Amino acid sequence: MSADRRPRRRTLADRGIDGVTLLLLPAALFVVLLFVYPFVYGLLLSFAPKEGGWLGNYSKFFSDPYMYGTIWLTLRLALPVTLLNIALSVPVAMQVRHMKRQRLLTTILVLPITLGTVLVAEGLLNYLGPQGWLNRTLILIGLIDHPIRLVHNYWGVFISLVITGFPFTFLLTLSMISGIDPALEQAAATLGARARSRFRHIVLPLIVPGLAVTFCLAFVDAFSVFPSAVMLGAPAGETRVISFAAAQAAFEQYDYSYASAIAMIMAVVQFGFVGLVLTARGLFYKGPVGGGKG
Amino acid sequence: MESALERLWRTLVWAFVIFFVVNVLAMIATVVINSFGTRWLSSWLPAAFTLRWYASAWKEFQLGDVLLVTFQIAGAVVLLSALIGVPAAYALARRDFPAKPLVIVLFLLPLLVPPITFGIPLATVLYKVGLAGTMWGVIVANLVPTVPFTVILMIPFIEQIDPKVEAAARVFGAGTGRLFIHVLVPLLVPGILAATLLAMVRTVSMFELTFLTAGPSSQTLVVALYYSVFAAGVRAGQSIDAMAVIYMLSTLIWLIVALRFVNPTQIVARVKKSAA
Known part of the structure; x- marks a missing residue:
């Protein structure tokens, strides 16, 4: 017996499986039990509606404009915000990478991420309100005559998504751009390339794959916007986002099966966009992945 | 030029x-x-x-209780995620095995999928087993992103330690348990501090998962803040803002301490780094 067992143990150990590898088990089991299992459970539950056939929840969702419209209303917020945040992050990161006191700026920018969407929404309610500092300043410098309405509508949510989203995309972009070997750009500069063409031909191609990943992370985040859409937006109207519809189904109608179905639709849209972006990245970019440090 | x-x-x-x-x-x-x-x-x-809004907020929103609940939950989450996460990170840093990429994806998914998306099915399961609405339900829900977060954040810290140090300890007869207590944990203090502090910040400011799983007696500060804004009109805006200031302080303290150990870019960058 022991003669049989010894070689087998050795091969397992050769493949890297021994007592130390087993330390992985609690964490892996935990994630399987509390992340993978609920997801599968939710998926199955979504096919067991309170009424109707197995597709009942989905046909209910897609036959009610008030429900399926939430996909469009959420996309209308998430897509422009994500694109804007990335478009702003790249030039800012290009400038900031040479800055000496980078740490102060990055610390200030990490504030809105840390404080979270609830606090940002509460702050913006005052700040963007008709008597808030922003409107007062705009009137003072004569840009507008009357306060413009920036809360309880689309723009309130949009601004809150820029405030929490821009620092996120910026910090990711900055870590990517500062990972590029400065010798590459110096070489190009020696050969007479101006800043613009150095960016166009050296930096941009190196960060495009990373930007695609950044886009995915930021988009998925913006698409699941919840507290700020309720607090700063018009949750019954133009910012009735999909996560709000799902939460309503769960906590106001206590229909967990329908709520799970909405969560699954949300996940499909998110993964759909991520898949699309990553496929496009694969088509356009051939070469070693990663302009970043990693 | x-x-x-x-x-x-x-x-x-x-x-x-x-x-x-x-x-x-x-x-x-x-x-x-x-x-x-x-x-x-x-x-x-x-x-x-x-200063009176602070007094009225303290009374109106029972902030004493809410703060106590918040820190009990955050403390339990931080402790458990370190206990579960650090050994797993050690295994991932030191061993190569066939399914390793799959395991890494398993740990990345809860960080990449937004909390509200997996929170709804998770809350459904927690309601079914009767955990939702209790403090343990909130703790378990908050562990779902923080355990993988600790694992992913700790891997580079462990990789920095020279394996020869561990080999020496093993030569002198230390088992895995003693190796952890006497060699690894002391060497990993900065990493563990960074991971736990950031997990603390995340838990205190985690709205979605707590909102979906908390009952009236297990609300954290950020959820209480949300409800008070939601039901605004009956309460003075100033006392809501007093609560918001207390919330800001309770998050920022940990952030300031954490920033002594990590760079701000790292707070968001580690996900991307390991994903790319």
């Missing part, structure tokens, strides 16, 4: 950065000033300053 166009571009970019930072700081300042103001209707600053 800068052209005028390049200089203009540079100015524009910096103008935007300043504009953004000023707006963020002004937004935070409005909350703080409003919480100390008596009446602030149509002027740049409140008519007078007072």
Whole structure:
């Protein structure tokens, strides 16, 4: 017996499986039990509606404009915000990478991420309100005559998504751009390339794959916007986002099966966009992945 | 050797950065000033300053209880995620095995999928087993992103340790348990501190998962803040802002300590780094 067992143990150990590898088990089991299992459970539950056939929840969702419209209303917020945040992050990161006191700026920018969407929404309610500092300043410098309405509508949510989203995309972009070997750009500069063409031909191609990943992370985040859409937006109207519809189904109608179905639709849209972006990245970019440090 | 166009571009970019930072700081300042103001209707600053909103917020929102619950939950989450996460990170840093990429994806998914998306099915399961609405339900839900977060954050810290140190300890007869207590944990203190502090910040500011799983007696500060804004009108805006200031302090303290151990870019970057 022991003669049989010894070689087998050795091969397992050769493949890297021994007592130390087993330390992985609690964490892996935990994630399987509390992340993978609920997801599968939710998926199955979504096919067991309170009424109707197995597709009942989905046909209910897609036959009610008030429900399926939430996909469009959420996309209308998430897509422009994500694109804007990335478009702003790249030039800012290009400038900031040479800055000496980078740490102060990055610390200030990490504030809105840390404080979270609830606090940002509460702050913006005052700040963007008709008597808030922003409107007062705009009137003072004569840009507008009357306060413009920036809360309880689309723009309130949009601004809150820029405030929490821009620092996120910026910090990711900055870590990517500062990972590029400065010798590459110096070489190009020696050969007479101006800043613009150095960016166009050296930096941009190196960060495009990373930007695609950044886009995915930021988009998925913006698409699941919840507290700020309720607090700063018009949750019954133009910012009735999909996560709000799902939460309503769960906590106001206590229909967990329908709520799970909405969560699954949300996940499909998110993964759909991520898949699309990553496929496009694969088509356009051939070469070693990663302009970043990693 | 800068052209005028390049200089203009540079100015524009910096103008935007300043504009953004000023707006963020002004937004935070409005909350703080409003919480100390008596009446602030149509002027740049409140008519007078007072501390009474803090007293009324403390009473109205039972902030003492809410803070206690918040820190009990965050403390349990931090402790458990370190206990589960650090050994797993050690295994991932030191061993190569066939399914390793799959395991890494398993740990990345809860960080990449937004909490509200997996929170709804998770809350459904927790309601089914009767955990939702209790403090343990909130703790378990918050562990779902923080355990993988600790694992992913700790891997590079462990990789920095010279394996020879461990080999030496093993030669002198230390088992895995003693190796952890006497060699690895002391060497990993900065990493563990960074991971636990950031997990703390995440738990205190985690709205979605707590909102979906908390009952009346297991609300954390951020959920209480949300409900008070939601039901605004019955309460004075200033006392909501007083609560918001207390919430800010309870998050920022940990962030400031954490920033001594990590760079701000790392707080968001580690996900991307391991994903790419």
